[in-house]
Amino acid sequence: MQVYLDLVQRVLENGVRKENRTGTDTLSNFAEFYKVDLAEGFPLLTTKKVYFKSVIMELLWYLRGDDHVRWLRDEKDVHIWDAWADDDGYVGPIYPVLWRRFPFLKASDGSSYPKLGESRDKDWVYDEFDQVQRAIDMLKNNPNSRRIVVSTWHPGLLDEMRLPPCHIMYIFNVSDGKLNCHLTQRSGDIALGIPFNLACYSALTMAIAKEVGLKPGEFAHTIVDAHIYENHIEGLQEQLKREPRKLPTLTIANKPIDELQYEDFTLEGYDPDPAIKFPVAV
Ligand SMILES: Nc1nc(=O)c2c([nH]1)NC[C@@H]1CN(c3ccc(C(=O)N[C@@H](CCC(=O)O)C(=O)O)cc3)CN21
Ligand SMILES: O=c1ccn([C@H]2C[C@H](O)[C@@H](COP(=O)(O)O)O2)c(=O)[nH]1
Secondary structure (H helix, E strand, O other), X not given: OHHHHHHHHHXXXXXXXXXXXXXXXXXXXXXXXXXXXXXXXXXXXXXXXXXXXXXXXXXXXXXXXXXXXXXXHHHOOOOOOHHHOOOOOEOOOOHHHHHHOEEEEEEOOOOOOOOOOOOOOOOEEEEEXXXXXXXXXXXXXXXXXXXXXXXXXXXXXXXXXXXXXXXXXXXXXXXXXXXXXXXXXXXXXXXXXXXXXXXXXXXXXXXXXXXHXXXXXXEEEEEEEEEEEHHHHHHHXXXXXXXXXXXXXXXXXXXXXXXXXXXXXXXXXXXXXXXXXXXXXX
């Protein structure tokens, strides 16, 4: 995928060296952007092997609403989130919870915020909001809305999370019968995270498009701190020497997203170059 290689090239050429909490320095560009047309194939990198099963399992895990990795780690044998879980598998209220069970408070009269001049001293009870279902309902009932937003930045919960969300907001936008998705990411690990994030959100967009009766459109991605860890430079330079190959195709079964399983995602024509090992900065 040329747009990915161009991103790598820009950060290698212009990146500013930065220290960060992981102890492994990065080369970083501020505010990178690219987009891909999902009609041109499923955007799974071919210049290294990307583990499709892990990508889809991660997406299905996000959709489950869990606050632990037990399903992903123990049942599905996918270990990409293990480093951020405790011994019980607990990760706190991160993506799955924020997507499907976003916590908020509600008063017994049904309101979630006091009216002007009204006392804050009410009986507040815990409630949860399913942002993905809301997006699907809006796409079905009001597809031209510009408010089809899923937001995962919850300042009140950051201390409870093992890792604050990196992809903090996505917006669906319908144009010409096609479903587009724009993802805003505050921090992006270009070698490891970005190939996963790009494929994950593209698969999500395709699955939701199917459910709401639209064609898949474009996936667009803004990355605010777009970085390459110094121990990933060599592997990415190797990728730059490789010629991008034809993209595979992805077919998704016609089911509501809550019923989707890994077997419902059929990838065809994926013929990547060999995998490249990149150590993950924890
Ligand atoms: N530094 C860092 N980079 C990330 O990309 C990242 C984090 N931290 N923390 C949270 C999640 C976890 N993500 C990860 C973590 C590990 C892999 C990884 O190890 N990928 C390997 C093998 C995948 C597999 O075995 O299935 C790869 O080659 O892509 C990918 C994404 C993305 N995120
Ligand atoms: O989906 C993800 C999750 C995480 N990342 C990367 C981006 C950063 O390299 C680290 C997070 O560190 P912060 O200090 O919290 O920014 O994980 C990603 O690329 N994609």
